[in-house]
Amino acid sequence: MDTTLTDPLLGQTLDGRYRVESRIARGGMASVYLALDVRLDRMVAVKVMHRSLAEDPQFVRRFIGEAKSVASLSHPNVVQVFDQGTDGDHVYLSMEYFPGKTLRDVLRDRGRVPAREALEIMIPVLAALGAAHQAGLIHRDVKPENVLLTDDGRVKVVDFGLARAIEASNQTKSGIMIGTIAYMSPEQVTAGVADVRADVYAAGIVLYELLTGRQPYEGESPMSVAYRHVHDSVPAPSLLAPETPAALDALVLSATSKDPDQRPADAAAMLVAAVEAHRGLARATGPHTSPVLPGPAQHTTVQPAFDPSSFDAGPRAKRNLRPVWFIAALALVMVAGIAFSGWYFSQERYLKVPDLVKQNVKLAEEQARKLGFQVKIGEARFDGKVGKDIVLETQPARGQEVEKGSVLTIIASAGPEMAVVPKVENLSEADARLKVTEAGLTVSRVRKTASDKIDRGLAVRTDPVVGKRVRKGSSVVLVISVGLLTPDVTGMMRDQAQQFLAEKGYPTDCVNEVTDDTAPGTVIAQEPPGGAEMEPTTKICMTVSKGPDQPFWPWERDPSIAQPDFVTVPDVRFKDINDARKELQAAGFQVRVREVVGGRRVISQNPVGQVPQGTRITLWH
Known part of the structure; x- marks a missing residue:
């Protein structure tokens, strides 16, 4: 589905700083967007809380406090928080952006992973949690979705502090359980409390899932899973994955003990145990390169040990010393040559051009450089369908194989070509049309209007107005003068009509x-009639009602008719016509609007004073 049709944030600039480019993910509490920080010219990830949370003042206060705490946490395995703010009804965080995938994606694609690889993922996760615990922060929602494996091989933990902010809000009163059931400790389920050992429990569950490819408890409902967390003990991973080393069984069972006091004291303590288990695996199986984490290849050179005490330095040995060292040196050269050849031919000498089309140009440039290309940003090209700064094409094109380090030229969209609406005032209709066409625009239609300043047949203005930048090829409306026409003042009150005519310079004594x-006092007729051609000196004669011979109101003439409630009509003269209409409608009146001069301000209203509730009020503008 095209999110540009459904997500109103796309293309907007939050707080005048973060231009939202695309949506990365959407969860139950927030959506994450890729955005350009226009102030620092860098790509960031912006997490925007859903409106139900943003409308809760208690959540917003706690959210701001937690954001400040997390921003102070500096650790290479924690996604750094740059900024926090609100923009209207949007509450957001801006954070480091790393292209990559979540640990959930890895589990979904691969299932379980070998023991060593599981530890090589968990060790940086525990390092991040350990740093947070030392700083007094608890994550509260450790799960594979909150572990990011970046394209350059790093492990990052996200969403510190969010669960705590939500926990303190009114949302928990409406049924939201903080954390994810599959990773919640027994004390979180039963008492709703969490300390650093709850994070340790969740980390143990994540390690179990890495080793076995599944969560320890599965049920038909979240409540059945929660029940098992409270009443069952997490089984050893080796029951499902027999190749699991005993040290990892012990680590999982220790971390997921139902009794918090039996778990490692915090993530730093669990980290120590995980590192020791990894060393044990290294001693047992030798050097290893993890295929789970993306990044540069690792090369391990193992050299045979040389023991000087085993060398006989007697006379015979001295006689043979030169040949022995010569042979040894030759052997070393051969080994080095073989090693170099193996290294050289194992390197990726060719790269396939990635698909960067439809990405933001800054993000595309960053991705191409990481892959090993030299990047050149070519001249942007106008495009009416693709937004500004979005990649249109690359040279060479996607899929082509080129040598590593080759130049990749990125061509981005300059957006639609724009044109400026020209000035056409006082030009003939033909000349005005020509000028609009020369500006790269078209005249869609011609509208006539009265004017006491512009002669008949000449252009008054355009819509959009002169100077406005619009897409090239757009259509404009040409407004042509029909000269001076008699203003229609029928229906106005006499004093308002005379004031209006006097301001326009017409005699008012007739x-x-x-x-x-x-x-x-109501003007019931005029001569010449409204809309007739006239000269500026033409006298307008008004016929004004003196009222009827009998009482005006029907209940005054017929006692059987009930008298309605009278209310005072608000005086909305000189207000904006739309504001005036809304004000009268809000007061319970019907409203009729008539145009006299085409301005935005109300020049007259009728009736005024006290009238029956629901009376229709006429406004002139």
């Missing part, structure tokens, strides 16, 4: 009063 059923 007024005839007649008996009429309309409210007293």
